[in-house]
Amino acid sequence: MRYILHSDCNSFYASVECLYRPEIRNKPVAVSGNADDRHGIILTKNQIAKNFGVKTGEAIWQARQKCPELVTVPPNFPLYKRFSKMTREIYGEYSEKVEPFGLDEAWLDISGRDMNFQKAKAIAEEIRGRIKYELGITVSIGVSFNKIFAKLGSDYKKPDAVTVITDKNYKYIVWPLPVENLLFVGPATKKKLNNMGIYTIGNLANCPLDTLVSVFGKNGNLLNQFANGSDKASVAFSISHQDVKSIGNSTTTYRDLKTVEDIKIVAFVLSDSVARRLREQNLKAWVVGVSIRENNLNSFTRQRKLSIPTDITEEIAENAIDLFLKNKGETPLRSIGISLSELIPSDTPVQMSFFCNAKNNNRLHNLDCAVDSLKKRFGSYCVQPAVMLNDPRLSGFNPKDDHTIHPVGYFTKYI
Ligand SMILES: [Mg+2]
Numbered sequence: 152m153r154y155i156l157h158s159d160c161n162s163f164y165a166s167v168e169c170l171y172r173p174e175i176r177n178k179p180v181a182v183s184g185n186a187d188d189r190h191g192i193i194l195t196k197n198q199i200a201k202n203f204g205v206k207t208g209e210a211i212w213q214a215r216q217k218c219p220e221l222v223t224v225p226p227n228f229p230l231y232k233r234f235s236k237m238t239r240e241i242y243g244e245y246s247e248k249v250e251p252f253g254l255d256e257a258w259l260d261i262s263g264r265d266m267n268f269q270k271a272k273a274i275a276e277e278i279r280g281r282i283k284y285e286l287g288i289t290v291s292i293g294v295s296f297n298k299i300f301a302k303l304g305s306d307y308k309k310p311d312a313v314t315v316i317t318d319k320n321y322k323y324i325v326w327p328l329p330v331e332n333l334l335f336v337g338p339a340t341k342k343k344l345n346n347m348g349i350y351t352i353g354n355l356a357n358c359p360l361d362t363l364v365s366v367f368g369k370n371g372n373l374l375n376q377f378a379n380g381s382d383k384a385s386v387a388f389s390i391s392h393q394d395v396k397s398i399g400n401s402t403t404t405y406r407d408l409k410t411v412e413d414i415k416i417v418a419f420v421l422s423d424s425v426a427r428r429l430r431e432q433n434l435k436a437w438v439v440g441v442s443i444r445e446n447n448l449n450s451f452t453r454q455r456k457l458s459i460p461t462d463i464t465e466e467i468a469e470n471a472i473d474l475f476l477k478n479k480g481e482t483p484l485r486s487i488g489i490s491l492s493e494l495i496p497s498d499t500p501v502q503m504s505f506f507c508n509a510k511n512n513n514r515l516h517n518l519d520c521a522v523d524s525l526k527k528r529f530g531s532y533c534v535q536p537a538v539m540l541n542d543p544r545l546s547g548f549n550p551k552d553d554h555t556i557h558p559v560g561y562f563t564k565y566i
Contacts, residue, residue: 152318154271155386156259157293157301158278160238161310163255165197166288167234168224175222179203183211183223194226198310231255237286245274250387250496256305258298260386268294268317275313283311297382300325302334321380326353333377335500340374343367352378369513373500387496398436400424401488407446408484414475421489422468427523429491433498435460436491439470445482453478460495463515464522467491 160166164182169175179200185191193214196205203218214221235254242249248260261274275292282290289311293304296318303325304314316324330352331341343366349355355363356378363371376382400421408414429436440454453474461467471489 152266153260153262153296154266154268155295155298155301156261156271156275156278157252157295157298157305158238158242158257158259158275158282158290159292159305159309160234160255160282161289161291162195162197162201163234163288164195164226164231165200167231168227169197170287171230172224175224178222179205179218179220180222180224181205181211181214182226185225191223234286234288238282238290241278241281241285245278246386248386256302258301258386268315272313272315275315279311279313295321295380297380298384298386299334299377299382300380303328303332306332318380322353325380326351326356326378328352330355330378333374335377336374340367344374377500382500384498384500385496397440397490397492397494398425398428398432398434399440399442399488399490401442401486403444403486408487411476414479414484414487415472417487418472418475418489419468421487422471423464425489425491426462426464426467426519427526429462429494430497430519430523433496434494435462435497435499436467437493437495438491439467439474440490440492441471441474441478442486442488442490443475443479443484444486445480446485447482449482450486451478454490454492456493460493460499461512462497462519463512464519465515466512 165180168182169180177199179197179202181196181200182194183191184194191211193205193207193209193211195207196214200214200218200221203221205214205218205221211221211223231254235251238255239249239251239257242257242259246259246261248258250258252258261271271294275294279290279292282288291305291307291309291312291314293301293307293314293316295301295304295316300316300321304316307314307316307324314324328351330336330344330349331338333352333355336344344350344355347358347362347366349358355374358375360371360375363375365371367374373382402417402421404413404417408417436457437460438454438456440452442450442452444450455470455474457466457470467489475487
């Protein structure tokens with residue numbers, strides 16, 4: 152049995168603001184996009200504002216109709232980041248597996264030989280108490296045996312609360328909840344489920360797997376697992392994931408890159424190397440970035456967010472090549488680089504998209520893994536796309552092992 156906590160800071164931005172401004176602590180407060188602008192929107196609000204019906208995402212003028220006394224303050228993200236880091240430091244004392252989810256949420260895996268729900272609850276209560284006492288803000292924590300239920304638990308009762316969802320009680324606690332409360336069930340999926348007569352998580356759990364798979368493909372399996380508490384996704388190690396914010400390689404080639412073909416050759420080698428490093432660390436990337444240095448030393452970077460995170464060499468190469476070709480001018484290139492950022496553990500379920508081709512992605516992933524193991528045994532040059540042979544000297548470098556030229560810091564612009 153795994154024991155996983157999900158901790159969620161209540162009204163995070165507003166709570167931090169109230170901490171620093173005692174004079175507004177007992178008033179309805181909202182942190183908003185632009186307080187002077189009639190069109191600014193509410194980012195978060197405190198409990199008092201919530202009681203007036205103020206909602207996240209609505210316009211300030213709408214909020215004021217319900218709550219004329221509303222105090223709006225502009226966001227101070229550096230301050231929120233500092234608090235976020237302090238919460239993670241506390242979490243880090245209880246587990247080396249702390250996976251942040253945004254600034255104000257995190258999963259902790261506290262599994263261990265002698266762990267049980269009673270002890271897990273005691274740890275959750277201790278963390279809740281410490282954050283309140285040491286940082287002056289409140290959290291709600293869900294304790295469960297998988298990430299999805301832990302997250303539901305932290306939403307179940309707030310603020311300043313702990314909810315335990317065990318393998319014995321989940322049917323009573325989780326199943327009556329609306330299906331869209333499940334993480335990753337977005338509006339499109341909700342609509343489809345509702346059309347099938349599935350309104351609660353219990354409805355979903357009891358829907359035959361075949362039916363779900365026929366409608367959602369592979370994601371049908373995931374939905375079934377989420378609803379039945381058999382979600383297996385692991386909590387990422389905080390140490391490795393805090394350090395690895397991006398994976399990048401770049402190279403200065405022996406001659407300037409002039410043609411599309413030249414760029415493709417080098418882009419393939421670089422994509423292959425960054426994608427292998429990504430797979431080695433069991434990560435996927437949301438963002439593909441490129442850096443371009445022209446032979447007049449003019450340099451710039453471009454990036455693109457993908458519709459689903461990937462660890463597939465071909466997909467990374469295609470996106471990178473596209474970015475190179477769309478952004479390069481007439482000037483020959485001296486050096487190019489590829490970086491991957493917004494990394495997540497590769498088994499993290501992502502918002503389901505009906506547009507992605509899961510089957511083909513799986514096939515490509517398996518192909519990549521097969522090539523990885525060949526390269527491990529026979530060296531980096533044993534399998535190469537045919538395009539590499541056009542100029543072996545251009546492709547004949549192995550950025551993965553020979554030289555990681557630019558450390559993570561090089562790409563910090565992306566972060
Ligand atoms: Mg929160």
